[in-house]
Amino acid sequence: MAETWQRQSPLARRMPLDGAARFAMTERAFLAKITVRGKVTDDAVRDALGVSLPGEPNTASSGEDHAILWLGPDEWLVVGPPESERKLSSTLATALPDAAVIDVTEGYATIRLGGPLARDVLSMGTPLDLHPRQFAAGAATRTLFARTTIILHKVSEDPVFDIHVERSQAVYLWTWLEAASRPYMDLNPTTRSV
Amino acid sequence: MMLIPCPWCGDRIDAEFTCGGEAHIVRPDPATASDAEWADYLFMRENPKGLHHERWFHAHGCRRWFHMTRDTVSHRIVAVYAITESAPEATG
Amino acid sequence: MKYSLWNLLRQAPRGHRDWPQAWRNPEPKESYDVIIIGAGGHGLATAYYLAKEHGITRTAVLEKGWLGGGNTGRNTTIVRSNYLWDESAHLYEHSLKLFETLSQDLNFNVMFSPRGVINLAHNEHDLKELRRRGHACRLNGIDYEMVTPREIKEIAPIINVSRSIRYPVLGGAMQRRAGNARHDAVAWGLARRADEYGVDIIQNCEVTGIDIRDGRVTGVQTTRGPIRADRIGAVPAGHASVIASMAGLRLPVESHTLQAMVTEPVKPVLDTVIMSNTVHVYISQSDKGELVLGAGIDGYNSYGQKGGINVIEHQLEGLCELYPIVSRLKIMRVWGGIVDIAPDASPIISKTPVEGFYINCGWGTGGFKATPGSGWVFAHTIAQDRPHRLNEAFNLGRFESGLLIDEHGAAAVAH
Numbered sequence: 001m002a003e004t005w006q007r008q009s010p011l012a013r014r015m016p017l018d019g020a021a022r023f024a025m026t027e028r029a030f031l032a033k034i035t036v037r038g039k040v041t042d043d044a045v046r047d048a049l050g051v052s053l054p055g056e057p058n059t060a061s062s063g064e065d066h067a068i069l070w071l072g073p074d075e076w077l078v079v080g081p082p083e084s085e086r087k088l089s090s091t092l093a094t095a096l097p098d099a100a101v102i103d104v105t106e107g108y109a110t111i112r113l114g115g116p117l118a119r120d121v122l123s124m125g126t127p128l129d130l131h132p133r134q135f136a137a138g139a140a141t142r143t144l145f146a147r148t149t150i151i152l153h154k155v156s157e158d159p160v161f162d163i164h165v166e167r168s169q170a171v172y173l174w175t176w177l178e179a180a181s182r183p184y185m186d187l188n189p190t191t192r193s194v
Numbered sequence: 195m196m197l198i199p200c201p202w203c204g205d206r207i208d209a210e211f212t213c214g215g216e217a218h219i220v221r222p223d224p225a226t227a228s229d230a231e232w233a234d235y236l237f238m239r240e241n242p243k244g245l246h247h248e249r250w251f252h253a254h255g256c257r258r259w260f261h262m263t264r265d266t267v268s269h270r271i272v273a274v275y276a277i278t279e280s281a282p283e284a285t286g
Numbered sequence: 287m288k289y290s291l292w293n294l295l296r297q298a299p300r301g302h303r304d305w306p307q308a309w310r311n312p313e314p315k316e317s318y319d320v321i322i323i324g325a326g327g328h329g330l331a332t333a334y335y336l337a338k339e340h341g342i343t344r345t346a347v348l349e350k351g352w353l354g355g356g357n358t359g360r361n362t363t364i365v366r367s368n369y370l371w372d373e374s375a376h377l378y379e380h381s382l383k384l385f386e387t388l389s390q391d392l393n394f395n396v397m398f399s400p401r402g403v404i405n406l407a408h409n410e411h412d413l414k415e416l417r418r419r420g421h422a423c424r425l426n427g428i429d430y431e432m433v434t435p436r437e438i439k440e441i442a443p444i445i446n447v448s449r450s451i452r453y454p455v456l457g458g459a460m461q462r463r464a465g466n467a468r469h470d471a472v473a474w475g476l477a478r479r480a481d482e483y484g485v486d487i488i489q490n491c492e493v494t495g496i497d498i499r500d501g502r503v504t505g506v507q508t509t510r511g512p513i514r515a516d517r518i519g520a521v522p523a524g525h526a527s528v529i530a531s532m533a534g535l536r537l538p539v540e541s542h543t544l545q546a547m548v549t550e551p552v553k554p555v556l557d558t559v560i561m562s563n564t565v566h567v568y569i570s571q572s573d574k575g576e577l578v579l580g581a582g583i584d585g586y587n588s589y590g591q592k593g594g595i596n597v598i599e600h601q602l603e604g605l606c607e608l609y610p611i612v613s614r615l616k617i618m619r620v621w622g623g624i625v626d627i628a629p630d631a632s633p634i635i636s637k638t639p640v641e642g643f644y645i646n647c648g649w650g651t652g653g654f655k656a657t658p659g660s661g662w663v664f665a666h667t668i669a670q671d672r673p674h675r676l677n678e679a680f681n682l683g684r685f686e687s688g689l690l691i692d693e694h695g696a697a698a699v700a701h
Contacts, residue, residue: 057202057256072256073202127207141203144210144254147600195594209596213586215540233686237538237629241527243589266541267589 010109010170023115023181025174031110032085033164034078034092035071038099048095049078060140060153069140069153077151077164079110108151109170111177113161117184122152122161124180132157146176196269201276202256214249216240217261218281243267247281289393308474309353309481314488317514318346320668321506322521323493323529325349326358327469328646328653329521330476330487331661332668337483339662340669345485346515348508350492354473357523360591360623361654362546362570362580364559366403366464368430369696370419373679374632375426380676381659385467388658394475397468397573404438404460406562406608408453415695416459423461433460444555444611451607453565466559466570472657496532496643503533503642519644519668521660524589524624526647533640538685539626539648542583543593546623549615551575563695565604569612577612579605583625583651593622625650630690631697635664635677644668645682652697 009029016026042053051063053076060069066088069077080088085105093101113122119130125146129135140153150173151164165173196208216239222231240246246266251259263273263281273282287293287306297305320336322329325347336342349355365385367378389395407413416432423430435447435455447455477487488510495507496518505514522529524541551574561568570578581601584593598620606613628634628648633656635646646664649656663677673681684690 058204072258075257142255142257143206149254195596207596208586208594215587229686233538234536237685238536239527239538239540240531240536241540241587241626242531243525243528243541246587248587264586266587269588269590 010167011111011174014171014174017178017181017185019115019181019185021115023117023121023184024113025177025181026112027174028110028112028162030082030105032078032080032082032088033103033105033108033110034080034085034089035075035102035104036078036092036096036099037072037075037102038096040074040076040096040099044095048091054140058139058141060138062138062155067153067155069151071142071151077104079153079162079164107167108164109167111163111165111170111174112155113163113177114158116159117181118159118161120184121177121181125176126152128152130154132159146173146180148173196271198250198262199271199274200252200255200258201260201274202258203252206252206255210252210254212251212253214251214259217247217249245272249277308478309487312486312488314346314348314491314508314510314513315486317505318486319344319515320517320519321345321513321515322347322519323506324356324521324523324525325353325473325477325487325489326356326521326523327354327473327476327657328523328649328660328664329519330354330473330480331658332519332521332646332664333485333487333661334476334480334483335658335662335665336669337480337485340665342665342669343484345480346513347480347485347487348491348493348506348513349487349489350509352489353477353487354470357623357625357653358469358473358657360546360621361469362568362578363466363469363654364403364464364561364568364570364652365398365467365655366461367428367655368403368405368419368423368459368461368464369693370422371691371693372426373691374693374696375423375428377659377663377676377680378656379426379428380662381656382463384658384662385655386463388467388472388475392475392479394471394478395468396471396475398465399467400463400465401558401570402441402460402462403464403559403561404433404441404458406438406458406560406564407456408562408564409456412564413457416457419696420459428461429463430459430461433458438560441558442556442560444609445560446608446610453562453604453607455608458560464559467654468573469654472654476657476661493529493532496529498533498640498643501639501641503640517642517644517668519646519664521646521664523647523649523653524626526626526645530638530645530647533638533643535638535640535643535645537626537634537645537647537682539628539634540587541589541624541626542586543588543590543622544583544625544651545581545593545597545620547579547581547598547617547620548572548576549579549612550618552577552615555611562604562608565608567601567604567608569605569609576618577615583627589624591622591624625653627651629685631693632691633660633680634682635660635667636673636681636683637667637671638682650697 011027054061054070137157148169153162259277367382420430497504556571559570627650634648666674
């Protein structure tokens with residue numbers, strides 16, 4: 001009998017951290033992730049997804065269902081709702097005939113961080129200045145974090161951060177963040193640095 | 195440790211980059227180059243103590259190559275320019 | 287004055303105040319038979335063997351800083367000869383043999399300690415590579431045997447041989463005759479004996495130019511005036527390209543910062559040297575009790591004797607996993623030296639297109655072990671104007687002929 005293919009996230013066995021008042025960490029499983037590289041026009045993207053192309057490096061633009069992250073001068077990551085990667089990639093491929101549209105959904109896992117101490121925990125792994133003045137909602141970049149490459153996206157000023165990380169590094173990064181957050185979980189949330 | 199101004203992403207720590215070594219080395223025509231010319235192209239390097247034109251790659255960022263002129267003693271970065279450009283004259 | 291028990295006793299009643307200076311501090315003369323550029327271990331060894339083996343004593347060793355203050359005083363003092371290719375194995379083995387009798391030869395205790403060097407294997411590839419190198423070494427008469435994780439644990443109880451760490455220890459290879467020596471003592475012992483032969487060691491004398499007439503060297507310009515000689519041997523380590531450019535030459539080397547560090551001193555916990563290519567960690571314990579640790583090179587050209595902290599972090603992460611006992615120790619000092627790396631991780635000990643100008647460089651991250659051997663063959667090359675059999679292959683022409691000596695595996699982690 002043929003085996004049934006079962007989709008499993010690399011973080012399926014990890015318990016979310018729910019210290020909402022301080023620091024929360026959950027997985028956003030099976031988000032559609034498509035890289036687009038090549039000649040891309042803002043009009044074509046807006047027609048297809050209703051979202052503009054992020055104009056500046058280190059930024060992302062977000063619509064209701066989709067976010068587009070700037071990764072390089074001719075490279076973007078399009079993130080969509082779970083299970084939508086087939087439709088999303090064919091929409092993009094049709095809209096952008098001069099670009100390479102690659103479905104990397106299975107290649108990346110996504111971890112969402114929130115809570116007032118999220119910035120402090122993140123600062124343990126990167127020298128990037130994550131102060132809201134430098135890294136405001138809508139900021140996004142690929143960067144080196146705790147010795148692995150991640151795509152960091154600040155979704156909102158609450159703050160909420162999404163980290164896209166290569167699948168094989170996901171468990172490592174999750175346990176790293178868990179360990180990094182441990183000292184902060186016992187802190188009074190009002191003592192966070194500004 | 196250096197803070198390298200990536201032309202696209204801005205200042206980032208040097209650990210995000212890979213250094214591609216001396217820049218502006220011209221590849222001779224392998225059909226006509228002598229062994230000495232080929233060895234010079236492959237192996238011989240200026241390795242200056244002072245200003246050095248070199249190639250850098252933002253491996254953990256935008257994944258783009260660019261040129262940089264840097265002092266190999268003080269690590270002062272004098273110029274950053276596109277991978278398609280030749281060395282700025284003022285920096286020797 | 288000979289360093290002996292008799293002289294020690296004779297000096298004792300005088301409160302050890304009458305010991306003569308170990309070497310003079312001479313003014314440069316107008317001319318010499320040979321000028322050596324660089325008073326590090328290799329340069330001093332060259333001057334010493336020029337005098338001892340070839341009778342050339344009208345030699346000046348010019349040093350821009352102080353004697354042994356460059357990589358000689360900054361390395362982690364490992365001596366071994368477990369190299370893959372015949373050319374390297376013969377050269378490094380010759381050097382190891384010279385080390386074995388160097389204290390007697392120099393009448394100066396260089397504290398050579400053949401405590402063994404273990405290379406760790408963390409995966410199947412490492413094991414195969416070590417086996418291959420072991421076979422190659424034994425064919426060259428060099429001891430290099432495989433050891434199991436259990437044997438490694440017996441030799442070095444502080445190592446973590448658990449199977450559950452990220453890069454578990456699957457085995458290793460050990461050269462028992464290898465070990466380490468006291469780096470400063472090597473430089474001082476060589477300097478003292480060279481000085482006894484009449485060699486002038488001139489410190490604070492930086493070479494600023496090389497005089498060439500009709501394709502032949504005639505002397506050097508220095509910060510202490512011009513000095514004439516028709517044979518010049520350059521042994522400038524990290525500054526090889528700088529010196530070579532004064533003679534109009536380009537070299538196939540690039541200079542990088544290499545860092546090392548020591549912990550606070552502790553009671554004896556490790557009486558061998560252990561190195562791991564894969565996790566890039568190596569460790570030994572000095573006689574003072576400090577754990578001596580070496581990091582890797584910075585990935586870009588540098589003449590600044592300080593390196594990136596991320597390189598140190600990388601080394602310490604691996605160290606704490608392999609030797610959990612060290613995680614509470616403080617790092618006392620971190621320093622950097624400038625190493626000149628050749629494309630095939632092998633040195634260049636060679637004549638050059640400029641007549642009378644000889645170059646000894648490209649030792650990269652591991653020149654200390656070769657100190658006496660390098661000086662011995664370089665002295666021969668300068669005295670006879672042709673390389674010795676042992677350094678013939680390490681010529682500058684190999685980059686044109688393609689006869690490279692690829693020792694990236696055996697050059698291993700920096701040390």
